[in-house]
Amino acid sequence: MPTEKPRYTITVSDGLLKEIDDYRYENRFPTRTQATLELIRIGLETLKKESAGEKSDDSSDQ
DSSP: OOOOSOOOOOOOOHHHHHHHHHHHHHTTOSSHHHHHHHHHHHHHHHHHHHHHHHHHHHHHTO
C-alpha cells in the first residue's frame, strides 16, 4: 500500500552516503530511509536546542 506522506528526493555525495549507511548499520535501522529520517530529526532537535540556548544567552545580557 503506498504511503500518504509527502515524498522528495535528495542527491548526496558518495562520502555522505557511506556515513548514512554506517550510521544505519551501527544503529540497526532496517532501511536507509529510517536512518536518514532519524539523522534529520536529531539535527533539527540540536538546532532548536542551540537556538533556544542563544536566546537565553541574549536575555541574560540585558
